[in-house]
Amino acid sequence: MPPKVVITDPTPLKASEGAKSAAKLRSKSKEAAQLPKPNLGDAWAPTSWQSKPITQDVVYDDYTGVEAALEKLESLPPLVSPFEIEKLRTKLAHAANGKAFVLQGGDCAELFDYCTQDRIESKLKVLMQMSLVLLWGTGLPVVRIGRIAGQYAKPRSKLTEEVDGKTINSFRGDNINGFDVSDRKPDPARLVSSYFHSAATLNYIRCVLASGFADLRKVDWSLEHVQNPETKERYQKTLDAITEGLQFMHTIGADTAQDMQTIDFFTSHEALLLEYEQSLTREANGHHYNTSAHFIWIGDRTRQLDGAHVEFFRGVRNPIGIKVGPTMKADELVRLLDIVDANHEDGRVTLITRYGASKVKELLPAHIKAVQSSGHKVVWMSDPCHGNTQTSTVTKLKTRHVDDIVEELRQALEIHRECGSKLNGAHLELTGDAVTECIGGSAGLCDEDLVVRYDTVCDPRLSLSQSLDVSFLIADSMRAQK
Secondary structure (H helix, E strand, C coil), X not given: CCCCCXXXXXXXXXXXXXXXXXXXXXXXXXXXXXXXXXXXXXCCCCCHHHHCCCCCCCCECCHHHHHHHHHHHHHCCCCCCHHXXXXXXXXXXXXXXXCCEEEEEECCCCCHHHCCXXXXXXXXXXXXXXXXXXXXXXXXXXXXXXXXXXXXXCCCCCXXXXXXXXXXXXXXXXXXXXXXXXXXXXXXHHHHHHHHHHHHHHHHHHHHHHCCCCCHHHCCCCCCCCCCHHHHHHHHHHHHHHHHHHHHHHHCCHHHCHHHHCCCEEEEEECCCHHHHHHCEEEECCEEEECCCCEEEEXXXXXXXXXXXXXXXXXXXXXXXXXXXXXXXXXXXXXXXXXXXXXXXXXXXXXXXXXXXXXXXXXXXXXXXXXXXXCCCCEEEECCCHHHEEECCCCCCEEXXXXXXXXXXXXXXXXXXXXXXXXXXXXXXXXXXXXXXXXXXXXXXXXXXXXXXXXXXXXXXXXXHHHHHHHHHHHHXXXXXX
């Protein structure tokens, strides 16, 4: 008698109560209005942000679509592991104590279309080259963090814009709506698409790093873009010193170590859509890890002390960043640190300062002194891009001057030294492509050049050559301070 074969249907997915309440919060549909409001209490949980005021809100028309998206995300595996997050925590603790330098860089707004072999490799290449220059200049290990594999949501100062006399939703990132004006309706299915594009990007990053792409002995340098002879000579001297160091390591047989052949690379994004972050927060070893990225940050528009974003960030184990702009008061900064770093853990918080070259001298010293008095041991990182955005008088396009970016970095280095502190890192919006979105640099771009290749869908990014310009500046300045 043949054995009896029993075929069962796969267990259907089922949304958690937290997913249901998040879907209700984000929806204006009739189905959502009929759900009871959850009692979240005062203790922290991955869902406790839902009881707090939220800024940069997204409202969907279809409750069932939001619930289905969050249900799917809850069932998917983590994008990064708790082990990797703990490894980054250790490295950032070293940085907070002046024993490492952090380089964080990538696109302003990552698009799903950027998930291609060429674009991923170009970003890795520029970050590798920059980190090697910084390693030479600082004499410190460099922690590499990409704005990649998840930087799909963007806060906006205005949630709507005028197009052809009509008011439409602003583009808020590929995981909310589309850049095309006909695709501006928030779509919850994009949350799941965001996960899979992040997973594909991460998969390829891990693949190429494991295959020798990051071998320090194979870095390809070119200074053909440098127009100024004196600048080119200065850069060449730096490259000669790096090459000489690598050759010396080869001579003594020290270049066979695994650290020469690959690198640690971590991912980051602004954790703007809390329902997405909640769905990928998992418990392990008695802690809650947001497994959407190794490092997440709170933007300057979402750092309210009683707000939903601060509530979510205070409970996750990940190292976190906080953007610090001109509107941040010194006492407010300390109160914020007391909330998200209640245990005073070295490197738990990275403060990403973004003032603008004309304001850094006025604002940074007070923030440094307030943090020093508070007892919190943070990673100090300069974001010299955001505060220096302007509109070109020639093309009317948003742009940034490399001179302003360099000046804010130079002042930040000097101010930290004067205050008995230390700049521990740089946060840059950049791409590995030869775009023409920022003015200046060793390639000598001017206002008229912006239209040649202006590809950004949000803020202007440093090109490959301009990114290297900035890394040479940091390296020179830090060597001069030794």
